[in-house]
Amino acid sequence: MDQQVTLKGKRFMAKFNFFEKLKSGLAKTREVLTTDIDDLILGKKEINQTLYDELEELLITADMGPQFTYDLLDEVKSRVSRKELKDASQIKSIMQKRMLDILRSVDRPLVIAKGKPFVIMAVGVNGSGKTTTIGKLAHQFRQTGHDVMLAAGDTFRAAAIEQLEVWGKRVGAPVIKQKMNADPAAVAFDAMGKMKAGFSGVMIIDTAGRLHTRTNLMEELKKVKRVIDREYPGAPHEILLVLDATTGQNALAQAKMFKEDIGATGIVLTKLDGTSKGGVVVRIAGELGLPVRYIGVGEGIDDLRAFDSTEFTSALLD
Template sequence: MLKWFKRKHKNASGEERTFQQVPIDSQVAPAAETVAYGVEEEEPRDGEATHENANDCCAPVASHTESPETASQQQKPYFKRLRDRLHQTRENFVTRVDRLVLGRKTIDADLLDDLEEVLITADLGVKTSQVLLRKVADKIERKELSNPERLRDHLREEIRNILAVPAAPWDPARHHPFVIMIIGVNGVGKTTTIGKLAHELKQTGLKVLLVAADTFRAAAIEQLELWGERVKVPVIRQKSGSDPSAVAFDAIDAAVTRDVDVVLIDTAGRMHTKVNLMEELKKVLRVIQKKMPGAPHEVLLVLDATTGQNALSQVRMFKQEMGITGLILTKLDGTAKGGIIVAVSEELQLPVRYIGIGERLDDLRPFDPEEFTRALF
């Protein structure tokens, strides 16, 4: 069945252009099926649950035509939400540091020993904790730090520096289309994250295409289609059980034909310890690279913050096997283990691109080390 619809899109200079979409059936290779959603489609009704987490799906969608004044007003609620959602991590880390220095007159060996325990149990890990303690000791030796009450400020400064991992700026406009491969183990919230990321990118004026390359998990394709419908972004799919590499191959063709800006490729959850499963994922990567040299331009690993130190082993393996370029950390609102973001940044020197702090559609936000550190402290 042919389906037509109009779409507005901003080009590189910021000008809006409207064009008539060509028939869906002629846009992709014969093996692929496309589900497309036009901008005139009806908004989802309140209370609809189309995902395992109904709150994720039913969150209000922000307008991308808001004025600078409105945008400024929305930044304040977001920072407050970020601060509130980091409550458990703050209690497990910063509040314990505050209690540690309360009433102390000097920074002595006992205080540093107690501080090390706080850092390690706050999921910063042994290595990162030692790095922070060494920097504190250096400042004490240089007479830059002697008052225990200032210890908190120095920790905040050092953590902010650790989180600001040197990396290329996040700029989807540097390639056209900009291909992003999303990977991670089962249960971290990959598909939900992709839906929210598609919404966030679309709000910036980019034309987004979703790719259902998780062809083995039950209902994975349907779940991504529901997200495509909700955020009004087309989805490339094949039947369940198809070769995920073939889906990715066809999707690149579709992206070029449609003049898409960003391609988000969903992949099956892969346990980082399972060699055969990792090889399948590497095959998808090779097919993308062969079809479009230089792609994927980002390989993002989704991590569940509630897993704590286990996230480090996931990152190490995926970095070695898949060459990941950045991280998305989810579920920071439901854990006291948010300190893992510091450990991952320090030990593996990978930039955190996005963080998830709740179930709302706009609770997936670009990561800002300064903002995050202010909210945490």
């Protein structure tokens, strides 16, 4: 009995700590959406234009985007005029509900059956966090009992191959590679060779993201995708677009590009720990409708979270 209580208590604490860590990871956005908005509205009797203006500014600061900001203010104003809303503190719950409505629609976690082959191609611009995310993901998959292999498709820099190898060693996943400057499609070809030979785990393919040759980059990625599909029909099963949240609206522009050109099927939003622009998740969700699979809240191996709309909204606003 006592033991059971302790076990339950431990589980509760683990869950609690997990949530608290997410909250602290999101602290910078939280500061705008909770601390600043609370300062603005709590105890305020009068809802007036000044309050609307200041609220608008805070929502824009958090990169919630013009649409969300406009719609929210519109709802608040019409409720005020219908005399349904008297106390400014109610604004927060209207905002929470709206956020949750949007985020729920993109809350579709990546589910991978154990023992089944699954190919993930990671794409995104340089420095967005692809390789790091691949390492963290590989770790999660390994921990949940999947076999994992990595493929070093960013052949542009030797350091990129080495970086993936370091992660591979760390998490216990073999790395398929060729020399620097090799054709990334050739690396993908080798990776699909492993699949054809019967590898029944998760294969994650890293790619380059240098931007100064945007057309070339897109063409190169298309070619990698083509080779994957040709060699192992049906793959890649997921094209994971890795976006740096600190770039705010820029992340949105990139997302549009990768969705249209490459057919990205899911998003990882990284570096949410380093930005007050975490509202960009809402914006990307509203404007793109691509599933948000994971969020990155730090550089550590455990700092990648499966995206959960309820947990996320609560970590930002409660």
